[in-house]
Amino acid sequence: MSQARYVRTGATNYLLDAGLQWGGAPAVKGVRDPAVELMHTLVTVHAEVFAGCEPLLDKTLGILVEGLIDTLLSLFLEHKDTNFKLLDANGYCQLMLELEYFETILNQYFTSGASESLKSLQGILLEKATESCLRESDDDDKHQGGTISPDELIALAQQCSSELLQSELERTRINTACFMESFPLEFAPESVKVAYASFRGSMDASNGVFMGAQAVGSTQRWR
Template identity: 60%
Template sequence: QDLTMSFSGLGEKVLEHYTFAKANLIRTAATNYLLDSGIQWGSAPQVKGIRDAAVELLHTLVAVHAEVFAGAKPLLEKILGVLIEGLIDTFLSLVEEHRSDDLRSIDANGFCQLMFELEYFETVLSSYFTSDATASLKSLQGTVLEIAIESISEAVETTPGHNRRPTRGSEDTVSDDKQGSSVSADDLLALTKQYSSELLQSELERTRVNAACFAESRPPLLPKAAYRGSMDSPSRNYRGSQSSGSPIQARPRRR
């Protein structure tokens, strides 16, 4: 019995060290994706699909999946669940940490690109998304929405005369977005929903080889339904924070 307990304790320590090491790798990958992938979130191009940076980030989790699947398959769900929670929490902490510098400005295109890729991650990794990861994702979406609204409002104040709403597929409207357009949270969410409806399914198909390992137990998801469930909350959270005069509160993160 003592020997069994010793092996059990050793296994827990090995698991803890492995998860910690991979969490550090994922934090580095998340930082590269959000801050060092070459995109300026405050002057982003129109959304065309999933960027290579998003696929590269996903590959970090693909590598973990391959290692754990080969050596400790019963622990796969637990390990990936912890790491995905850490990934979303890392996104949230990076957004808050760099809100006054690298992420101080997010325009309509930047907002739509980031929200689209977050939805892509949520869809691909849905089998391993925990309730805590979902809660963190909603906090992240709400915080990014708040920054985008603030950025666009500031642009309107400094660039008068640009008051058109953004609409999908209008190049001159995208130009207006970059110069500063007066939009509401609902406008931005509606625009992101259009991108999701038009592009998500084709992007899932295009990158299916990259994410094949995660699809084994994932049921088919309809982009519109997935979008509606994940994106309604930030709008409500944002409006709630506006009426109360307090910023969106992020869920306390575990260390």
């Protein structure tokens, strides 16, 4: 299935080819461009299926989203001793933010299998980050405090999400709107509803300006 290969390539580029050193990641400032590009991959697939065979949209996207999460999980396991030999607190928080970003936007297409794979991936990331922070503590002779516990890592990730997720959904709201078009809004997560409302508001405002300009142009043309 060409679409599945397309999604796998996007997942590989996102997780392995972004050039980020996960053991020395910078502070989290938002969703990275590779994450947005991965969403663009799914937006393209969504458009193709919607145009070609809309009745199969939910089934097809469900299969592809589950495949995406499975791919991310398998890629991490395959490269946990190379690309992900170390995963510091910033790297962990970055990945957790982006996974929640994906889950929020793609919520309607998350199968039970995708949810289970996501939980497994989140658990493995936490385990790797805890192990890496412990190793960093042991290697740092100047370190005076204790290691970062799993609960502290989870709290850091939750703080990043609460501070950044909503603004990132709004910043990239065109992706959210694309996936919300074919889904009843009342069933969406609250963060998606807010981002979608923001998107619709900006679109309506733009359309109003455009229509106003058309009206002025039309009046001037016939004078």
